[in-house]
Amino acid sequence: MSYTVILDNRGNPDRGQHPNLRLPGVPSRKAKVAGFEEASKACRDYIEKHELGGGNWTGGQVLDAKGKEVAYVSYGGKVWPPGGYAEGVQPLWPKEEPKPEPVAALRPDPYAHEVPTLDTPYGPVMLHGDLENCAVRNHDSGEFVVGGESCLISAWLEFDGDRLSGSKSWLLLRNGWSGHDVDHSKVRPVIEKAVRDWMEEPSNMAVLVRNTIKTRHRAIANITNEIARAERRLADATTDVERLESMLGNLESEAPKPC
Numbered sequence: 001m002s003y004t005v006i007l008d009n010r011g012n013p014d015r016g017q018h019p020n021l022r023l024p025g026v027p028s029r030k031a032k033v034a035g036f037e038e039a040s041k042a043c044r045d046y047i048e049k050h051e052l053g054g055g056n057w058t059g060g061q062v063l064d065a066k067g068k069e070v071a072y073v074s075y076g077g078k079v080w081p082p083g084g085y086a087e088g089v090q091p092l093w094p095k096e097e098p099k100p101e102p103v104a105a106l107r108p109d110p111y112a113h114e115v116p117t118l119d120t121p122y123g124p125v126m127l128h129g130d131l132e133n134c135a136v137r138n139h140d141s142g143e144f145v146v147g148g149e150s151c152l153i154s155a156w157l158e159f160d161g162d163r164l165s166g167s168k169s170w171l172l173l174r175n176g177w178s179g180h181d182v183d184h185s186k187v188r189p190v191i192e193k194a195v196r197d198w199m200e201e202p203s204n205m206a207v208l209v210r211n212t213i214k215t216r217h218r219a220i221a222n223i224t225n226e227i228a229r230a231e232r233r234l235a236d237a238t239t240d241v242e243r244l245e246s247m248l249g250n251l252e253s254e255a256p257k258p259c
Helices: 036-049 187-199 202-254
Strands: 003-007 029-033 061-063 069-073 125-129 134-137 149-160 163-174
Touching: 003 036, 003 069, 029 036, 036 069, 125 149, 125 187, 125 202, 149 187, 163 187, 187 202
Parallel strands: none
Antiparallel strands: 003 029, 003 061, 061 069, 125 134, 134 149, 149 163
């Protein structure tokens, strides 16, 4: 049975690219494939050829002979039922093998941020980050509705100390990442007000403060690790210099004296 897979892209605003336009020189196209494995390969070849990131990928829709979507290829190459990954859904390709029992539980990330959810007139949103870098996003589950249509929201909050001063880099897309941009001019002030109201509760504000503290601790840990690695490299280099100097001293002592 033959299928058609859509290969497409868009700009990633996190990379300074326009989210409503394809990348320059990277056209959209369709590929004929004989099955899901070929569909996955066609998508990964397209992604790798044009060096696309996860935020650039908007293709992957697998269509049957009647144009009906029967599967979706995610950025990593897995083939899912239409709509993509969802909790509890198994990929159509490759078939996942049973996972072996873990030898030991992974140590939890001590600096992992808390991700609070707050209600807005359009639906629930989540705050990812701290008082220095914080994104507002939704669950992408159809719960955020604007004008009667399910939308995906993504924006960055701006703070002045412990006060919300505004937001930037807005994306409001109808039907998720593969949808069309929606005017956010009326949504933006409503979301900003909802965040300000949420921050007025001391226990909520404490979440952002704790996340900020964790961010600083992570930065200190990263720098400390870099210092340790640099010290090890310095110790190795010092040992090499001492070894070379010793070899040089032996050579000089054994070298014939000039006449």
